[in-house]
Amino acid sequence: MKGSFDTHTGQHSRSCALRSLVLSFASTCALFAHASAHGAAAGEAATPTSATSDGNTHATFQLPPIGDAAHGEHHPGKVIWVDLVTPDLAAAERFYGGLFGWAFDPIRTGAADYAVVMLDGRPIGGLFQRPIRAGERHQPAWLTFIAVPDVDTARRTALAHGAKSLAPPKTYAGRGAQAVLADPQGAVFAVLASSSGDPADYLAAPGEWIWSSLLTSDPAQSAAFYKAVFGYETFDLPSEDGAQHVILATDDYARAGIHTLPPGHRHAHWLNFIRVDDAPQAVSRAVALGGRVLVEPYVDRHGGKVAVIADPSGAPLGLMEWTDTDTKEQPQ
Numbered sequence: 001m002k003g004s005f006d007t008h009t010g011q012h013s014r015s016c017a018l019r020s021l022v023l024s025f026a027s028t029c030a031l032f033a034h035a036s037a038h039g040a041a042a043g044e045a046a047t048p049t050s051a052t053s054d055g056n057t058h059a060t061f062q063l064p065p066i067g068d069a070a071h072g073e074h075h076p077g078k079v080i081w082v083d084l085v086t087p088d089l090a091a092a093e094r095f096y097g098g099l100f101g102w103a104f105d106p107i108r109t110g111a112a113d114y115a116v117v118m119l120d121g122r123p124i125g126g127l128f129q130r131p132i133r134a135g136e137r138h139q140p141a142w143l144t145f146i147a148v149p150d151v152d153t154a155r156r157t158a159l160a161h162g163a164k165s166l167a168p169p170k171t172y173a174g175r176g177a178q179a180v181l182a183d184p185q186g187a188v189f190a191v192l193a194s195s196s197g198d199p200a201d202y203l204a205a206p207g208e209w210i211w212s213s214l215l216t217s218d219p220a221q222s223a224a225f226y227k228a229v230f231g232y233e234t235f236d237l238p239s240e241d242g243a244q245h246v247i248l249a250t251d252d253y254a255r256a257g258i259h260t261l262p263p264g265h266r267h268a269h270w271l272n273f274i275r276v277d278d279a280p281q282a283v284s285r286a287v288a289l290g291g292r293v294l295v296e297p298y299v300d301r302h303g304g305k306v307a308v309i310a311d312p313s314g315a316p317l318g319l320m321e322w323t324d325t326d327t328k329e330q331p332q
Contacts, residue, residue, distance in 0.1 A: 062107060063175045064116055064123040067197035074149065075198045077230040077250035079212045081145035082125040082272050083190075086313050089113050089129035091290075095311050096127075098289045099282065100207040100274060119207045140315040143180070144212055144270040145190040146230060147198045151177040154191045158183075158229045183225055185216045185268035191229075201253055203322070210275040210320055213257045216268040219244035222258050271308070273318035279305035282319050286311075 066080050067073060086092045093104050093115060104115040104127065113129035132138055148154040151169045159165060162184035169179040176195035182188050204210040216222045223234045223246045230248070232255065237245035243260035261268065276282040279297040287293065290312035297307040297319075304321030311317070 063126075063172045064105075065174050065196035066176065066192065066194035067199050071200065072197045073200055074147065074194075075201065075251055075253075076147050076149055077232050077248065077255050078147045078198055078201075078253070079144055079209065079256060079272070080147045080194065080198050081190075081192060082209055083143045083145070084125070084127045084140070084311075084315055085130050085143060086127060086140045086311075086315065087130065087132045088313060089115060089127055091312055092127050095286075095289045095291060099285050099291075100276075102207065119205070124208055140311070140313040141188070141269065142272050142315055142317060143188060143190055144272060145178065145192040148191045148193050148230065151179050151191050151193045154193075154229055155179050155181065158191075158225075161225050161228050163225070163229075183216075183222060183268070185218060185222060187214055187216060187222075187268035187270055189270060201251070204275045206275050206277050208275055209272055210322060211257070211273040211318070212255075213259055213271045213273075213318075214268070215259055215261050215271060217261050217266070219246050219258045219260055222246075222268070223248070226256075226258070271316060271318055273306075273320045275322050276319045277321065279307045279319050279321050283307050283309060 084092060084096075096102050096117070097104065101119070102124075103118040105118055105123070107114045107116065115127045116123045117125040117127065132140075155165065155169060158181050164182045165179070166182055166188065167180035169177050171177045174195065176193045178190055178192040180188065180190045214222060214226075223232075226232055226248055227234055230250070232248040232250055235247040235249065237247060237257075239245055243262075244258075245260075246258040247254050248256045248258065283293055283297055286309045291309050293307065294310055294316060295306075295308040297305040300306050300320075304323060306321070307319045308316060309319060
């Protein structure tokens with residue numbers, strides 16, 4: 001990996017905003033690593049195979065399209081969907097609906113219990129109910145879906161570079177194909193080839209996913225793996241904490257970060273962030289709704305506050321403020 005992450009002149013403000021966003025993580029990702037690792041300390045994250053574990057190559061489970069087919073945009077390497085695997089779907093709906101104003105569109109077929117997360121009438125993710133059986137060390141978690149042109153090719157490449165298959169490829173009418181894998185350090189993620197294209201690159205609205213980070217014991221090895229699978233450019237960030245911080249980018253956009261797990265924590269995992277208007281208020285609401293705080297709100301380099309919480313079932317997620325002023329600033 002070479003170089004540092006900079007801004008190219010001539011890029012529109014949304015692209016600059018995402019660059020500024022990821023640069024701000026250099027000062028706080030150690031806190032995120034500690035928090036998310038603490039949240040996973042009770043055991044490995046639940047294997048979030050969502051509705052893909054039925055063994056059928058062509059699934060009858062109806063999921064919403066990811067993008068706008070009229071535009072036909074494709075952005076390999078972009079996080080385009082996130083699913084929560086939880087033991088209590090109703091409790092998750094109460095928590096996230098109260099916290100972010102999300103609405104939910106239930107999908108129930110056979111043994112599957114799933115709800116599509118809706119924000120202002122648009123699908124942005126899903127909730128999948130999966131009971132935790134007695135004796136299991138799994139923890140509820142959000143599953144990160146990353147865009148690929150072809151699921152079979154991405155899966156073969158991932159397996160050739162040390163990944164494990166957790167759920168084989170499935171095809172969903174109107175949505176595309178997806179599969180679930182664990183990277184060589186054990187972090188669970190999914191690949192998704194959307195048949196309707198990928199969402200356009202724009203700054204997330206409050207209540208939407210704004211960033212994703214991978215916490216792992218070997219950021220350099222993880223960066224090499226994800227570069228091989230998704231074709232990322234990788235950029236080392238300046239570090240003041242002795243840990244490694246790497247940005248993954250495609251199409252001149254930062255897509256995700258990779259950060260070192262703190263000593264004593266073993267389980268690599270992805271941590272996803274929601275944009276909020278006021279992080280302290282969001283944290284207070286989360287606690288009132290039954291969640292808990294893993295990292296208290298903290299002023300980040302870009303001037304906004306960030307925090308990490310866990311929902312009532314224990315699934316961690318991040319909160320991040322991002323203002324219209326921030327979108328116009330150039331990273332320093």
